[in-house]
Amino acid sequence: MLKHLITDQGTEFVYDNKTVAENGTILTANFILLRAEKVIRLATKKSNGEQYEAVDYQYSSQFFRHLQMCHLSDIKNDTEADDTLIDLYERISTGKSLSKELRQMLRNKYLKIIDLRN
Numbered sequence: 001m002l003k004h005l006i007t008d009q010g011t012e013f014v015y016d017n018k019t020v021a022e023n024g025t026i027l028t029a030n031f032i033l034l035r036a037e038k039v040i041r042l043a044t045k046k047s048n049g050e051q052y053e054a055v056d057y058q059y060s061s062q063f064f065r066h067l068q069m070c071h072l073s074d075i076k077n078d079t080e081a082d083d084t085l086i087d088l089y090e091r092i093s094t095g096k097s098l099s100k101e102l103r104q105m106l107r108n109k110y111l112k113i114i115d116l117r118n
Helices: 083-093 100-110
Strands: 002-007 012-016 021-023 026-033 036-044 051-059 064-071 075-080 111-115
Touching: 002 064, 002 083, 012 064, 012 083, 026 083, 036 100, 051 100, 083 100, 100 111
Parallel strands: 036 111
Antiparallel strands: 002 012, 002 075, 012 026, 021 026, 026 064, 036 051
């Protein structure tokens, strides 16, 4: 069964409950990290040297196998994953690309802006 875990720091994971191991105070499992990042940076056009603002989005894409996920004491909420999170986990764990709907969901719920212009 896939589970949705939220830590006290607000980090969110989807993990496979069948792969869980407790190593002392640390939870280890197969998991994905829920994230979306909007990266803003300055870029230069090759044609004329003019600078412009470039924006790239980065999404959850890595599947972690048997790695440390969090400390047991940091778990705030641990519930069953919904259908959308199950779809996301299955796509990432099998190397399939994310659908437009999944990317939009990640932006809506997990977006962090990283401004590299300075």
